[in-house]
Amino acid sequence: MEYTVMMPAAGSGQRMGAGYNKLFLELDDKPILIHTLDVFEKDPACVGMILAVKPAERERIQSMLTQFSITKVKALVAGGSERQQSVAACIRAHGEGGIVLVHDAARPFISQSVIYELVQVAKEHGAAIAGVQAKDTMKFAPVGIVEETVDRSKLWIIQTPQAFQYTVLQKAAEKAEAEAFLGTDESMLVERLGHPVRIVESTYDNVKMTTQEDLVFGEILLRRRQGNKDDSSRTRF
Ligand code: CTP
Ligand code: MG
Numbered sequence: 587m588e589y590t591v592m593m594p595a596a597g598s599g600q601r602m603g604a605g606y607n608k609l610f611l612e613l614d615d616k617p618i619l620i621h622t623l624d625v626f627e628k629d630p631a632c633v634g635m636i637l638a639v640k641p642a643e644r645e646r647i648q649s650m651l652t653q654f655s656i657t658k659v660k661a662l663v664a665g666g667s668e669r670q671q672s673v674a675a676c677i678r679a680h681g682e683g684g685i686v687l688v689h690d691a692a693r694p695f696i697s698q699s700v701i702y703e704l705v706q707v708a709k710e711h712g713a714a715i716a717g718v719q720a721k722d723t724m725k726f727a728p729v730g731i732v733e734e735t736v737d738r739s740k741l742w743i744i745q746t747p748q749a750f751q752y753t754v755l756q757k758a759a760e761k762a763e764a765e766a767f768l769g770t771d772e773s774m775l776v777e778r779l780g781h782p783v784r785i786v787e788s789t790y791d792n793v794k795m796t797t798q799e800d801l802v803f804g805e806i807l808l809r810r811r812q813g814n815k816d817d818s819s820r821t822r823f
Pocket of ligand 1: 593594595596597598599600601602608609638665666667668669670672673690691692693794795796
């Protein structure tokens, strides 16, 4: 089943503290952005990519795509000051229907099998998001004093990709814009339509490169995956 991926890449990486967009930081001699794009470049089901970028970074990103042989990017659109606006620009640029995935450019470790399942579930049900179950004990404490220990088995930590039938996502984005609602992910916008959103179980290594510690973890993951390629008898991480 074919899909198009929309990738917000127009952030400034404040929490990483590099002083510039963290997506340009290199893991194993390749920018984080390219690691993420590579996953989709290699997936035959991915028929196109739309990237939201800062206008000032457009040329640099364009030449990186050439340098690293990323061929599926159909459009580089101007991102906004909020992530949701960057995704909205991608949605406007697509306008074709089918299945679309929204995926953070800062998550290079998404697995192919999770992408596959998200696409299947979105095709059948309209909306599917990647998530993992909470591992720690969870408490509800709005002012720092515990009110309740929440049943962990019912809680999910949500990641990207989030997959949708294009018409569902477009309707959700239009409604959010008309009502000036700002959510933290695309699922929230779809939930506001009253459309059910299914969770597809993802992996704990699909981390977002957000702070310096994430880079350390990222380096380890890459080395481990490289090791797995060289020696297929090793356990996959
Ligand atoms: N993003 C975007 N447009 C924005 C803000 C974020 O396209 N206005 C993108 C980022 O480039 C990233 C993804 O959304 O790929 C997830 O955002 P996040 O991890 O928060 O990245 P930044 O916003 O860059 O980092 P920070 O919040 O620490 O500044
Ligand atoms: Mg941010």
